[in-house]
Amino acid sequence: MTDRADMKMLPGSSAQPALAGPATLAPASVPPRQLSELPKDELEHLAEEYGLDPTRYKSRQHLVAAIHDRRRMIASLDREAMMDVIRWGRRPVTANATNDQIAQEIARITSMRFHGLSQRGLVTLARLRGADARDDEPVPVLVRKLKRQEGFFTRLNRRRRAAIASVVAKMVGEEGPADYQFLPPPGGVTPRPQSLKSDIEESGLIGGITNRLKKTADSYVNQKLDEIEARIDRKLDEIDRRLAEWRDKEIANRIRILKITLWASVIVGVVSLIYSYIKVYFAG
């Protein structure tokens, strides 16, 4: 599944649809100048969403070209391989998510622990992180390329965060990560059930703890809302049951009153008939 409708082309590039792209890629159907017309901050934000570092591009035109290339590359990626990465990164995506959305979700994964990720997933991840990876490359090579791609200071920071995370996790006494739910329920996004250690390693001490607190609070509120909902449902059922009982009792009472009235009428009628009979045949 490709995002043809979302693809944006560089100015003047519509005349060259086969610009170093895969054979299956269709030309964009949107006006080609749309992407270049975006304000700079939006353009940078878009680049970050796709996992690009906007500071690395000297001019606006270079950034537009990079985003354009990234979109074309995303459109050419194998969806199943992307799903492998999503599963590995424990990210919530909907079943009908587009390649673009999946790629943006993958771009948020900063983990460098590649255990459990398939070869095709590694290829996809490497490409999305800017490494040059071929389809047939073995896993160790791909991992090495990914690690090389990370950069010295980033690696140093990650190590530092990992150390802090280990200390904090020991202090908190955290258990292992909870069960991962791949697909979120409709209408809501499931928070990532990741360990605190991983959170801190990815987002830093404050960010990780904040994320964890937010997730815990969300989970607590959701649980409480579910409990309240269940209690309201129980109450409504109880009210309905009592109303049905009251209705049955009320109808039974009315029928009983009607029956008593009819009995009284019949008894008075019988007495009246006897009286009339005596009056006609004996007193008349």
Add this chain to the structure above:
Amino acid sequence: MSDGARRLAAAKAADIGSMFDDLFNFFRYVLAIIVTIYATVVTLQSLLGWYVYLAGGDKYASLLRRYLIVHGLRLRFRAFWGDVIICGLLCVVFLILWHAHGKIYDIDNKLKASRIAGAAAPHAQAGNGRAP
């Protein structure tokens, strides 16, 4: 007016007049009139109140209407069928008694008419005998 018609009118007048002649008859008629009027007024008042309450156009009235319909559909006849059948049979007995009253009053009217006729016959014969 013919003689027979006159006699029948006299018998009917005697029947209506009997309401005030007889204490039991008076009790029966007054009770029937009062109870019928009272029951009719109370029933109509109640029905009108419910109609006005349920005819509201707001969403709560609409909700209540639907809820009442649902409750009505959920009502099980088998829970009350014994009492309902007894009520039906009592209504039949009441109608039979009513019919029996009509028969007895009819017999009474005929007896009264025959008595009047029997009492008038000797006078007529006597009058006929004197005339020539």
